[in-house]
Amino acid sequence: QVQLVESGGGLVQAGGSLRLSCAASGSIFSAYVMGWYRQAPGKQREFVAGITSGGRTNYADSVKGRFTISRDNAKNTVYLQMNSLKPEDTAVYYCAAASVSGPDYWGQGTQVTVSS
DSSP states (O other): OOOOEEEEEEEEEETTEEEEEEEEESOOOOOSEEEEEEEEESSOOOOEEEEEOOOEHHHHETTTTTTTEEETTTTEEEEEEOOOGGGGGGGGEEEEEEEETTTEEEEOOOOEEEEE
C-alpha cells in the first residue's frame, strides 16, 4: 500500500509558476514510477509527466519545456515545477504511483487555477 498526499496547488496568473509536491508513505517509494496527471472540468484525466526510480522523465507534449518533474527518494517525495502557466493548465492535479501495469495508487488531488 502507498498513500499519496499532494500539496502546493492554488490560484496563479497566466505566466506564473507553482510547485506541486506529493509525499508518499507506506511502501517502498523508490520502487515505483511516479507520475502527475490532471483532470479539467468536463474532460478525462490526462497524463502530465512521469519519472522512473532512476530519474528518467517523460512529459505530455502540452507541458514540455514548461513543467519539470523530479523526485527525492530519501524524502519519499515527487515534485512538479510548473512555469509559464496558461489558463488551459487549470485542472485538478493528481499524483500517482505506478507499476508496469499503470497507476496503482492515487492521491486526493490538488486544484490549480490559472487566471488570464
